[in-house]
Amino acid sequence: MTVWRLQTLTGGQGQHNIGQFCLDNSVVAMGWSLESGTRERLLAQYPTPTIDQYKKSLEKDIGTNRLPKNLNNFLDISQDDIVWMRSKGVYYFCRIDENAHWKYDSIKAAYENDACNQWANVKWIQAGDESDIPGAVATAFIRGMVCQRIRKEGIEEFSQNLYNQKEGVYYNVTVGKTQETFYNYLSPSDCEDLLALWLNHKYGYIVVPSTNKQGTELYEFVLIQPKTGGKAFVQVKKGNNNLNKNDYISISTNGEVWLMTTQGKFSGNGNTRIHEINNQELFDFAMDLNSVNYLSEAIKRWVNLIR
Structure with missing residues (x-):
């Protein structure tokens, strides 16, 4: 099975409210609703078109036999896959069941919302706000295609x-x-908290x-x-964000500098006041039962899930 993220507009001036729709x-819906002439011809020939019939009509509509990647992603969704969506700050998910x-x-409301392309008859389940979901799910909504996979380790297991x-x-x-699963569950603010709590402890x-x-x-x-x-000055980057220690030489004249990146790399020589955080050491600190009173409730939630 695959875990997907659907990026939806949630209203505002000049926007369709696809999330609420x-x-x-x-339904799980996205655009590519076809231009009016193509739409009418498709429905005249196929009142209930299949995916293949829809694809052929769209290829004629846009003049190419290579459909956009995010549309192919949407059409590749399969039974037992899980789809995440965010609407007005609340996160929802559904299973593509039997x-x-x-x-x-082709109903008017679907066309007006540019949402004719649908996986229908799904059950959306409310997961909560950003504090209730893994960081890798929340950050998947920052950029990217309308429909794309969430490939981070641990997210499939969490969703299931x-x-x-x-x-x-x-x-x-x-x-x-x-x-890796642990850091994928942490939000960017959780990572900042974890480093601050470790610096206090140590x-x-x-x-x-x-x-x-x-x-x-x-x-x-600053600490x-x-x-x-x-x-002490702290810089924390989540994901594949690299850090160059030379960028922090100027502020190191005022104190120690602690740099953390969960999946990126360090470069530059820096100086003796600029420190690279060992992610394994922070992970061991979080997992240690003796650290329980140092951890925030948000971090403890993910610790308890994977311990």
């Missing part, structure tokens, strides 16, 4: 396990216990809350060491 009509099927819906919890056991699933640093500002490009926040008065 999907929820109201129990009752679901692809259809070209959540479905079992909500709808009764269907998938035979064991949640992975790897470091070196006694405490966070200065007012330093957590968007305008500071080189660091997320201080109460015994010495020394400062």
Whole structure:
């Protein structure tokens, strides 16, 4: 099975509210609804077109036999796949079960919302807000195609396990216990919290809350060491984001610099005040039963899931 992410517009000036349309009509829908002339010819010849008949009509419509990747993704959705969607800040998911099927819906509301291309008869399940889902699901909505796979380790198991919890056991699933799965579950803010908590545990640093500002490009926040008065600057990147230690030489004159990237690489020589975080050490810290009182509730949730 495959886990998918459907990016939908959720309303606003000049926008179709496809997210709400999907929820109201129990469908997974996206665009490519066909131009009016092509649409009329298709329905005149095939009142209930198949995927292949729809594809051929669309190829004529756009003048090519190579359909867009995100449309092919949508048409490749299969039974038992799970689709994630976000609407107005709330995350939903559905399983493509035995009752679901692809259809070209020609009703006026579907065409007006550019949502004729559908997987119909699905059951959307509310998962919650961003604090209730893995970071890799939330960040999958930041950019990319309208319909694309979520390939991060652990997300398939999480999605299946959540479905079992909500709808009764269907998938035979064991949640992975790897470091990669753990970091995929953490949100970017969870990673920042984990590093700050580890620095407190190991070196006694405490966070200065007012330093957590968007305008500071080189660091997320500042910590201080109460015994010495020394400062620490923290930069955290989630995913395949690389960090060059030379970029942080200027702020290292004011304190220690701690750099973390969950899947990226470090470059540059920096200096002795610029430190690379060992992700394995933070993972071991989070998994250690003696650390339980140091962890935020959000981090403990993911620790408990994979421990």
